[in-house]
Amino acid sequence: MDKNLKPNHLNELLELGSKALRIAALNTDAKDFILNNETLFKTLKKATDRYIGGDTLEETIPKVILGNQTGFKCSIEFMGESTKSIQEATEVTDEFLRIVKEIKNQSLYSTVSLDLSHIGLSLSKEFCRENLEKICKEAKNADIEVIVSAEDVEKTDAILSVYQQSHQVYDNLAITLQAYLYRTKEDFQELIQEKGRIRIVKGAFETPPGHSIPRGEKLDIIYLDFVEKLISLNHKCSIATHDHRIQQETKAFIAKYKPNLNSYEFESLYGIQTEQLATLREEGHPTKLYFVYGKEWYLYLCNRIAEYPLNIFRALDDIVSS
Numbered sequence: 001m002d003k004n005l006k007p008n009h010l011n012e013l014l015e016l017g018s019k020a021l022r023i024a025a026l027n028t029d030a031k032d033f034i035l036n037n038e039t040l041f042k043t044l045k046k047a048t049d050r051y052i053g054g055d056t057l058e059e060t061i062p063k064v065i066l067g068n069q070t071g072f073k074c075s076i077e078f079m080g081e082s083t084k085s086i087q088e089a090t091e092v093t094d095e096f097l098r099i100v101k102e103i104k105n106q107s108l109y110s111t112v113s114l115d116l117s118h119i120g121l122s123l124s125k126e127f128c129r130e131n132l133e134k135i136c137k138e139a140k141n142a143d144i145e146v147i148v149s150a151e152d153v154e155k156t157d158a159i160l161s162v163y164q165q166s167h168q169v170y171d172n173l174a175i176t177l178q179a180y181l182y183r184t185k186e187d188f189q190e191l192i193q194e195k196g197r198i199r200i201v202k203g204a205f206e207t208p209p210g211h212s213i214p215r216g217e218k219l220d221i222i223y224l225d226f227v228e229k230l231i232s233l234n235h236k237c238s239i240a241t242h243d244h245r246i247q248q249e250t251k252a253f254i255a256k257y258k259p260n261l262n263s264y265e266f267e268s269l270y271g272i273q274t275e276q277l278a279t280l281r282e283e284g285h286p287t288k289l290y291f292v293y294g295k296e297w298y299l300y301l302c303n304r305i306a307e308y309p310l311n312i313f314r315a316l317d318d319i320v321s322s
Contacts, residue, residue, distance in 0.1 A: 053291040077113040079294035089120035093131040104142035111145040136170035178203035179223040197236035240267040
């Protein structure tokens, strides 16, 4: 690295790298090319392994069991988005039903997370809602929470519409909101009137100009404002962040408002700063470890590196060292 590179120039380069990776994450042609190129798939998969449970549910469950034994609640998601046919979306729905059954059969302390576009949102909102409610019904019978994940901003209206309709029928359904979207302030005010858990993330997708707030102090303040409102109202919430300062600020809110232990949880993605989550667990806070599995990891890998672009060097090391 250039020794004369000033901190602001380094930050500018990191931001450019992050933006490029988030744009690349949405390139479906690149994703399809990698999935269909055996050599490239195997090569890049080496960089992905540290972040995912495995290719299959069977590979992931032992890691979830270990997470439970360590004291973590877990969440399981079958990775993928934007299914292109009814058959594909139906097969994906069946896989989520299988996750629910395995959680029940193996007495795992885990929730289920999913992208609505993975179960048919891009095909039809009604078809997607029917698939979601099949999963929620099965999960409800086993006292399992189902969490709708965030996707790119163009899908937000449809996601919230399907969520709100289904939540009227199934109260074990939760929603993810992205703090970096300008629209989230209004969405939050509407959704906080309902009892479903609200999972707060900063936001990981590239957006068109004028839709989102860049990472930095302003976004952190907005994120914490959402969290304080949820904690103060004893509203079910997940604080999904690896940001140590935000975790510490949230602990101050918890000390101030004293919410029920079953109303909030700190959440981290598997393979990223788990030691911080372990510290929170040791301090007596509810904690969750988020596992994903499957072969459609392209978007997930791009977004993980985009969060801290210098991780590209760790990815290169994983590739050449394996």
